[in-house]
Amino acid sequence: MAFLLLFLLSFVFNSANAQPRSPIIEPGSSLSPNNNSYWLSESGQFAFGFYPYGNGYSVGIWFENIPQNTVVWTFNRDDPPFTGDATLLLSTQGRLVVRPTQGQEVLIADVGNAASSASMLDSGNFVLFGSSSEIIWQSFDFPTDTILPSQRLVNNNLVSNVSETNHSSGKFLITMQLDGNLVQYPVGAVEMVFGYWNSKTYGAGNGVSLNLDSDGHLYLQNATGFNITSLNNKVAASGKPIYRATIDADGIFRLYSHSSNRSDNWFIEWSSSDNKCDPIGLCGQNSYCVSMEGEPVCQCPPRFVYIDEEHKDLGCRKNYSLVACTGRNYQTFNFSKLVDFSWKDSDSYLDVSARTENDCRSECLRDCNCDAALYNNQSCKKLKLPLRFGRRDTSSQTITLLKTGGELAGPGTGKRKLRIDILITSLALAFSTLAFLVLAAIGILKYRSRVREYRSHVQEYERILHSVNNRIAEDVALKSFTFEELKDATNNFVDEIGKGAYGTVFRGLISDGNSDGERMVAIKRLEKVVAEGERDFRNEMRAIGKTHHKNLVRLLGYCYDGTNRLLVYEYMKNGSLADFLFKSKLKINWEGRVEIILNIARGLCYLHEECETQIIHCDIKPENILMDEKGYAKIADFGLAKLLMPNQSKTYTGIRGTRGYVAPEWHRNLAITVKADVYSFGIMLFEIVCCRRSVEADVPENEQVLAHWVYDCFKANEVEKLVRNEEVSKSKLERMVKVGLWCTQDEASSRPSMKKVTLMLEGTVNIPDPPLLSSFVSSP
Template identity: 45%
Template structure:
């Protein structure tokens, strides 16, 4: 046991074979580091040092983030983040004086989390992730072993997600957290359980009546299965939930009603979202036990039977009417389906679930396809507005001759209809109406990478360009390695990289994509892609692999670094092709010197651009 608190095991040659500093639990001591991809986990309780409910992770992207345990490393689950995005190699460090900070590349202080400056004489400072999910810095007096809290990551003890468990929410009473169950639930062995049995899904059962109870100003994990827009008030949202057998709760805010199923997680009272209401389905007994003489019982019993008879007749009539309408509707849908099947084939949308639009609907949404926002390898993209002006979309209209257009249409549907990744443009729906083939995508407000990269006024700085490169590489990695079906995009270039509202880069235009079968690593196909980005194996008629995308990405990476096009006809013949300059310095062995000079010039003059 070393003086700094590190417990070390040595072998017979005095070499370290294990040390506690490399295996942190819930605490960091001075000199101990939390390295990239490592995490610490809170204890189960103050007396149980097993694995608890919260974790603090040093992510590979440079962010220090807190999550509940057993959740993905994703934004919807975090409740603390340092917001220090970098290219990685960041560690969390603690000094003897209590200064907690993030260090980049073992040299540069990226962020001072706590100020430090705590006295060290006769005491030890350490950081701990507490049972309640908040990490704090404590000072332990070595004389009387008195423990003093010196700093906290937050003073809101309800901030950690999941502190109160399932179907419960956290409120602060005199700055102390208190857990309360949802209406209709009670604590049973520290777990919120229903205090009534669910007998059916109608508003009124044999002895149970349902209504909705409101829990004001609370926020929860949103796992809605249906979202209703343009709701006038909470009463409309409550009625919509009561009429739905699957709905057990709903969240209402600003005219939007989100239907939920139980169990609800991560609930807490929030004054920031003071106009949010959680509506909970609640059951109450309404038919009490009846006493008195037998005649009164008989009268009530007969009245009950008559009510049942009347209700039965009404329900039967409604059922017959509903069945008739359903038969007519189903037959009409079958006719429409058969019409589509004859024109398009039965299997081209097999296995995907997308919104189907009519050509007239999309024509109205795009105002007659007037506002063109871009062109891809397989069609023209127009700006559209849906949901009464609340949602903007991008509508891609395939304009090539029928056979090729249909093939590309089916390719794009099959390729991205099943995919979802934050660095891929999301497909929302489609239209297949004879020769009219259209795809509906999420709208990317900031245009393409080419629009900003080759524009002197919009040109991003070095850090922003590196973020863009990382975003594109993550999208390509997903296509090549993480999809169920390996996909070769075949046309990676700045025109097909779009920027969302947060300036995150996303890959688009899968009209030329090539899908590989399972266990297939290459394929033979004709030349695809854009001039300047096409890999040499296309021209050599060699089998095509995912490396053609890597080549195109490499060309685009040179463009991102230098902020100029890979082929620029305005320059002289020697400088017309961007890769020629890199080829020359590589052949002469000067690439490292050239790159070092570029970095030195960038630091020396921040305004310098290629």
């Protein structure tokens, strides 16, 4: 009797806590990530819906009844995650969509006919049914990195994830080819020579499929249903295991099992390779893979260093500078040598015959385009950097010759040749300068006329814009919150999203005044503000609240409640510029970085010259530049240092700002003006251009202080060194560098205003060459 009672209690408890299961999903059904809802298969094995990913949620399929909740399929894996206010919906029109609160809905299943219902099947396949109960769409037809039992891979690919936690498309794929061969390749190099594993079924014909049985048997089957090869032996059933076959982030295809008789971890039943260095492309450019204690390690050739010490798989860069090659000074170069390494030799731009290694070396030495050469069996392949797909290969018998810098050969001979080259270059430069002056003299009158016309348009535009902004500011009022309201909005300040010089920032939800819904906001709890009365604090808040510009983070409200002072800002979902520049593996392209620099310049110009009360920021740095959902850069924390009111002294007490960004006048106890922000902007401009911090210790000594290195490169006419391995117009790069050098002049009076900086960046006005560091000249 006791046993029966215990059984009934257990049944009631489990029933009360189980997620409602709906094998058939009717039109009108919806899911939301906020209430953690999803659609389960009938047995509860698989779930379809939103799962937490990054800073939001993705739509996918995962194993629900095992602790890891392993994801096996993701919709639009390379798109940004959805926000918590999105809705997954099978609409009454029979369309499966994700509907955000703002913006256009995203279609998941692109089918011609409307779906009459949907279902999450026990096989792990999410399907849409037509009016006759036929399947009109299924997730099995659009695999990501995994196949499941009863799923077939035909004329399709599986692509690895970037990592276990990053589900974006990674470096490797496995494809079922039309010729019947199952092959693994690096993404972007699907060529026979780069296949690093295959099923050896070439010629089996079209229609061959990769299959996984429920008993863990992984095999290939032809179009007639005949099993042409088995990739593994059948697995002995124990504890009703479940199986999946996944191409992992390291490029190896593995069969996994999970059994209640074993631990909670997945167990590897079979893998395409036991050597983790086998996947071609595991290591980035100019690097190669070496196996150490069974684990892959990416290493650099001699005189190369890692691009990023913390992410060695990103590759290597040269740790030396070559003298300019002229075709006559080839004696100045040496070579580093590697034996038994293979690279992507199809990148060679010229193949020549060479009887010996020395012949190959000489061929590359005399060719200014040649950065490296591969010698093997009287064949010499000339290549340019970067080298790709490097790995140790003792069977290749290839000798790699890397061209590096060296000493001049012979006493005085090389120097004499070098001087002749310098003379020729100087004469050519003088002739070019003369021609330029003639053309400039012809066009200068037209140019001045256009500038005058442009300035009159600008002045009229600014007058209208200023009037409009004033009217808008008068109509917009900040909301005053109580401390308890903001405590509830942040769930007692538990969701911390950042910490800065003035306090800690928390994510929160406040009621949306225009609807019955809620709005996500960023709430800054001030910790280091100068004590002032409530009236002064509210005056400052009103002044900040009147600043409205598309490149400023908007202040929505504030709290002054006893000792508690908080600010409520619009929420910026994409984090700070520092995250994009210094932490993300994905580098912002040149055009994107230029646009970000312009966004920041326009925002600072508004603070300094166009808003009602002039504001000096005092802490311009990438951490205080936030990115919105459209990729626009917005300035945060403005007005918190101290408002520069018309009747105030221009001298601030104590150094404000962040080391590496503060202007020299802070250290000299001089008057602080808007030019202090101009200096910080210049330092940050260099960081955005070069995608690195202003001060770094793990780089060559002459590059450690970024501003000094930029100056040296500009002085030597070698600005291209600042953007290694990136195709950027030298003239555009020089324009950016010159603006930054003007902004970082030692004397504040020599720095341009932010309005002038913006015009220079836009190309509206000419930019004179900045002076030498020891010079003192008037502002441009």
